[in-house]
Amino acid sequence: MPQLVVRTRSGRVESIHHGYICVTDSDGKIVYSIGNPQARIFLRSSGKPIIACALVKSGAMKKFNITLKELAVICSSHEGQAVHRRLIKSVLEKIGAEEKDLECGHKYPENGKVKDALIKLGMRPTPIFSNCSGKHSGIIALCRYYGFPVEGYTREDHPVQHIIRGLFAELLDLGTEDVITGTDGCGLPTCNLSLYQHSYLYALLAHGYGHRGSYSDSFGIIQEAMTAYPNMIRGKGTFDSDLVFFSQGRAIGKIGAEGIYCLAIPEKRLGVCIKMLDGHPWSGYPVAVRILQELDIIDDWVVKKLEKWALPEVKDDKGNVVGYLHPVFSIVNNETGSFEPGDTFPKEREKI
């Protein structure tokens, strides 16, 4: 398995993260890859901007007057802050639905302050706090648009899920019955695709309006929404939001659970899918930054702004830095690390 990141302590390798990467253009050609691009993964939350295509393409977005900002939250794994919840409530109102229609379950919000506030109030998080509630509101909007019952919209055999599987099938030139799904953390079906297929979907998002495919306008609008409202796709001060903000939309990043990170790079019409094989939640960030550096998408100024994700620090409990999470691969040169735990990590490489 290819080594992408090592975690150091006192100049030694302590732990190792392996992963696969696939970089694909909007013609469906693999431009770079590490590991097995045909390995199948569940898209998890990185599937959200793709699922949102169904909403835009159907005309539901227009019919219900869903704004670009609301669309950004529909594509998000949001942090559960008041602004996110307000936008989702607004979507629900526009489509004549209520918070109780959300079937995403109960999950503490990612934002520490919001989580602490709930604990202080002795409150169990309601479904709107779930990072997936935007996506759920978008799917309920689709149900409303097509006149499907809202109840049970997360079930695989619900007609709205058939439409979503159909969307993936059309985009990837598959039969609808060939789109395999599993159950996501929020209860919705999540597609099982190869890294190659998934990176191609992000290439379509990157190409946006310019692509010849029938979903180009939908991807164009989604790209616009995610670029215009960086803090809506996750939350202020998070990697996804800061990446879009500081790169000024030259890279759009989306996290997925179990070590997935996806990128759309509009100017190169490239899509990137990263899967950290151990499912580690944040070692994908230094990988994403390193890829964008190698492809000349972000300059040193942007990297500096993203420093805490480009080279995450390992600290002791007194706040002293004792190590880092270092990317140890090159996507352009197809190189990966060959460290073992205990190896000395070269000091000169301790920079971004």
Add this chain to the structure above:
Amino acid sequence: MKTLAVVTRSGFVESIHQGYICVVDTGGRIIYQKGDINTKIFFRSAAKPFQVIPFIQSGGAREMGFTLKEIALACASHTGEAMHQETVMGILDRLGLNTDDLHCGIMSPYNEDENKRLIAVNEKPTVLHASCSGKHAAMLAYCRYKGYDISTYEKPDHPVQKEILKTVSHFTDEDEKSIETGTDGCGLPIFLLPIKKIALSYARIVQYAQDPESHYHESCRTVFEAMNEHPEMVAGTNEFDTELMQTVKGRLIAKIGAESVYCVGIRDRKLGMCVKIADGSERAVFPVVMEMLLELGVLSSSEYEKLRHWHKPELLNHRREHTGDIIPVFRKNDDIYVGQKIK
């Protein structure tokens, strides 16, 4: 490194955890291995039973009135519950010291209820919540007993740390001068050692505990008894170390370390085990240790029943639906891959 465990979702392998396993006897003979067991890892908190040995060995623990409960806490990565805080505070009170003298840093308690309680009442976590505060308190007591400076006890050149290094050197059969150290999460020096030597140290601690002729007999017996009499001190409520030692009472000692190091000393067969998950993920280490305990025939069927939720933990989503499992796979095959259909 070898694939040790997989995480599944809806019948597919979603993620994979690789790592190393080594089981040795007291002579260093390899009983079981996965991966290159000469690989060096930081001992992390699995070193704690050895970090308290100089204190006991010197007679200091007895002299300073240390109870088995307090020694168990010195070996602990505790969860910061009230019982742990009180026990650390009890040691400090007896020494006439206060929390500022503990140099382990502050961390939010691992125990979720205590963490939520702190947030709810607007209290900040203190040094007493830090999982290593018991170990640090014991080091302060040792300084007092020996008349060492208490303000620099965490420095590598402090006599306490030098004595600990000597002890670790003895138990691991590694030349003191060749043992490199790094900085642990709590600021103390921590040892970089071959996995098989870490396993050896656990074989020896359970052997010496049973051998009255051994130079370290009293110290090892005390540590073994302390961890088994007070497993609730070693970790905490609903924690694996605690439940394992409560269930298999008196037959082993078990200790987790950060970045997914796990050590077990098995009394009757005098075996030591060390597991390291290469990516540092804690979720995979318990299933792997459980699988190894089954492989070694350590658990009776009733003990297994009590612990089985650690063996192949069910993963639930936010709607409490069962979406997958963590499954140790190293006994069957290790050429499993992400995306593979399973079951």
